[in-house]
Amino acid sequence: MQARMKHPVMIIPEAMQAMMALHKSTQNAGVPERTLELVHLRASQINGCSVCVGMHSQALKKGGDSDERLFSVAAWREAPYFTDAERAALALTEAATRLADRADPVPNEIWEEASRHFDEQGLAALILMIATTNLFNVLNATTRQVAGTRW
Numbered sequence: 001m002q003a004r005m006k007h008p009v010m011i012i013p014e015a016m017q018a019m020m021a022l023h024k025s026t027q028n029a030g031v032p033e034r035t036l037e038l039v040h041l042r043a044s045q046i047n048g049c050s051v052c053v054g055m056h057s058q059a060l061k062k063g064g065d066s067d068e069r070l071f072s073v074a075a076w077r078e079a080p081y082f083t084d085a086e087r088a089a090l091a092l093t094e095a096a097t098r099l100a101d102r103a104d105p106v107p108n109e110i111w112e113e114a115s116r117h118f119d120e121q122g123l124a125a126l127i128l129m130i131a132t133t134n135l136f137n138v139l140n141a142t143t144r145q146v147a148g149t150r151w
Contacts, residue, residue, distance in 0.1 A: 004144045023132050029125030031118060034063060035089050038073060038082075039126060040133045042090050043097045045074050047137035050147035085117035089126055096130045 009016035026036060037060050044052035057070055072079035076090050092106070092114045099105040114123060139145075 001144070001146050003146055004142075007143060007145055008139050019132065019135065022128060026125040026129045026132070030122045031089070031125045031129075034060070034065070035086055036125070036129050037063065038086055039089055039093045039129050041073055042076070042093045043130055043133040044137055046094065046097045047134065047141060049137035049140045051140045051145045052133065052136055054147040088114045088117045092126060093130050096127065097134060 005011075009019065027033070037056050040052060041056040041060065044056060060070055061067075066081070069079075069081040072081055073090075076082050076087060082090065088110075091110045095106040095110050114126065118126060
């Protein structure tokens with residue numbers, strides 16, 4: 001497999017700086033790093049971004065996640081490996097990543113459950129992480145970036 005072109009952020013380096021700054025802004029908002037990685041992984045699975053799926057699976061593994069837990073992210077509702085807060089973050093991730101899949105893209109019950117586990121700053125971090133992930137996914141999938149390669 002070969003990428004269609006160099007990664008867009010390598011062509012326009014200011015974009016990479018902006019995206020990394022946005023990503024970094026989520027790090028100190030009170031959401032555990034592990035939860036943010038799960039969010040990134042789940043959105044990337046939905047979007048079929050092999051670069052991000054590989055990268056964030058490795059990060060979670062390096063952070064101590066078990067194989068069983070990693071293998072179950074796509075089926076988190078049926079797996080016993082996730083906390084209630086992680087489940088709320090994953091539900092929000094799926095809804096916000098699949099905006100066109102339903103008339104009410106992020107139903108109140110999903111929002112209210114996320115609000116039970118995260119304060120306003122934490123919710124902001126989750127939303128920004130979901131949006132940033134979707135942006136990375138669009139760039140990678142559109143240009144067919146190859147999993148395992150680094151820019």
